Amino acid sequence: xxxxxxxxxxxxRTAITDEDGIDFAIIELFFFAYRDFTSDPDQxxxxxxxxxxxxxxxxxxxxxxxxxxxxxxxxxxxxxxxLARVLKQLIxxxxxxxxxxxxxxxxxxxxxxxxxxxxxLALARPQSxxxxxxxxxxxxxxxxxxxxxxxxxxxxxxxxxxxxxPAQTSGKKNGDH
Amino acid sequence: xxxxxxxxxxxxRTAITDEDGIDFAIIELFFFAYRDFTSDPDQxxxxxxxxxxxxxxxxxxxxxxxxxxxxxxxxxxxxxxxLARVLKQLIxxxxxxxxxxxxxxxxxxxxxxxxxxxxxLALARPQSxxxxxxxxxxxxxxxxxxxxxxxxxxxxxxxxxxxxxPAQTSGKKNGDH
DNA sequence: GGAATTACGTCAGTACTGTTGACGTAATTT
DNA sequence: AAATTACGTCAACAGTACTGACGTAATTCC
Numbered sequence: 001x002x003x004x005x006x007x008x009x010x011x012x013r014t015a016i017t018d019e020d021g022i023d024f025a026i027i028e029l030f031f032f033a034y035r036d037f038t039s040d041p042d043q044x045x046x047x048x049x050x051x052x053x054x055x056x057x058x059x060x061x062x063x064x065x066x067x068x069x070x071x072x073x074x075x076x077x078x079x080x081x082x083l084a085r086v087l088k089q090l091i092x093x094x095x096x097x098x099x100x101x102x103x104x105x106x107x108x109x110x111x112x113x114x115x116x117x118x119x120x121l122a123l124a125r126p127q128s129x130x131x132x133x134x135x136x137x138x139x140x141x142x143x144x145x146x147x148x149x150x151x152x153x154x155x156x157x158x159x160x161x162x163x164x165x166p167a168q169t170s171g172k173k174n175g176d177h
Numbered sequence: 178x179x180x181x182x183x184x185x186x187x188x189x190r191t192a193i194t195d196e197d198g199i200d201f202a203i204i205e206l207f208f209f210a211y212r213d214f215t216s217d218p219d220q221x222x223x224x225x226x227x228x229x230x231x232x233x234x235x236x237x238x239x240x241x242x243x244x245x246x247x248x249x250x251x252x253x254x255x256x257x258x259x260l261a262r263v264l265k266q267l268i269x270x271x272x273x274x275x276x277x278x279x280x281x282x283x284x285x286x287x288x289x290x291x292x293x294x295x296x297x298l299a300l301a302r303p304q305s306x307x308x309x310x311x312x313x314x315x316x317x318x319x320x321x322x323x324x325x326x327x328x329x330x331x332x333x334x335x336x337x338x339x340x341x342x343p344a345q346t347s348g349k350k351n352g353d354h
Numbered sequence: 355g356g357a358a359t360t361a362c363g364t365c366a367g368t369a370c371t372g373t374t375g376a377c378g379t380a381a382t383t384t
Numbered sequence: 385a386a387a388t389t390a391c392g393t394c395a396a397c398a399g400t401a402c403t404g405a406c407g408t409a410a411t412t413c414c
């Protein structure tokens with residue numbers, strides 16, 4: 001009974017290889033890297049009784065203050081109901097506030113509070129530290145390669161989402177005059 | 178009532194920036210990239226009634242045939258109970274077989290069946306295609322940078338897990354004579 | 355050889371995040 | 385005035401993760 005099921009297929013004893021041109025090396029690296037990348041904030045979130053979903057909402061509301069619920073759903077690619085619970089908790093705990101839209105009063109613009117801003121920063125800090133460490137000996141060229149790669153991994157139709165953030169690396173700040 | 182909660186904090190209307198040296202650009206790219214990276218296999222898995230957990234188990238059993246349950250738990254960093262259901266389903270559907278360990282008969286060595294091997298390949302294919310497309314115009318140097326970066330993102334203590342896979346890029350196959 | 359430990363399976367209970375579908379309301383558009 | 389849109393909410397459910405506990409067979413320790 002312990003051995004194997006009666007009519008089971010035979011065990012394959014050779015490791016899967018890069019046959020068929022499958023890039024297992026990067027597939028696996030990506031899995032490990034993302035697992036550890038998310039583990040840092042997870043520990044902080046646990047103190048607040050929050051999960052990864054809260055983190056994502058908090059992140060994007062801080063990155064794009066004033067975005068509407070519909071826009072947030074579109075960025076996160078989850079359903080309204082999934083967002084509802086999480087968003088409600090963030091509002092109840094005063095991390096996020098809703099402001100009625102000016103143009104369209106049906107819309108709720110989402111903004112972080114000072115508390116929400118602080119938490120978003122606290123969550124991003126270890127992740128950024130990890131990235132900085134990983135790029136330690138890398139020059140700007142390597143960094144550019146990595147950014148290009150990650151961007152190219154995103155579905156083309158959705159790449160627009162990435163660029164919504166107000167470019168602020170250069171001197172171009174707010175104000176359009 | 179629609180406006181804002183009574184004693185809520187004031188909305189912050191400026192976007193979070195790279196102040197404090199936080200690398201939001203890569204944090205966000207990593208999120209989008211991983212989201213889309215996992216979306217391809219998710220669709221295939223749905224046809225089988227499987228989820229992401231099944232994928233991960235299937236992947237590692239194919240990559241390291243003969244690994245034990247304990248080793249698998251260590252790689253996936255999940256608990257026994259989380260693995261149990263998923264593994265049971267994969268065994269019941271004849272994707273994976275257990276073989277009693279030779280050295281230690283308490284251990285169950287896990288092997289893919291032909292069916293399990295085929296599914297693992299089918300799941301990896303779109304991911305590999307996406308990676309290849311993302312690396313399209315990249316040379317070997319860029320690829321190396323990206324691999325180095327991803328590896329450096331993994332917790333140092335756990336980097337050993339990555340190297341367990343039998344190196345097979347070079348001619349060194351099985352057999353030690 | 356007997357006791358402790360290990361590897362694994364399993365049961366119970368719970369939490370978080372995600373899904374679909376339906377319904378209501380207020381605001382905007384046609 | 386009617387249709388549509390943006391949002392909130394309710395119900396029901398699924399997948400994946402957790403903790404803690406218990407049992408069994410095999411191995412190791414003394």
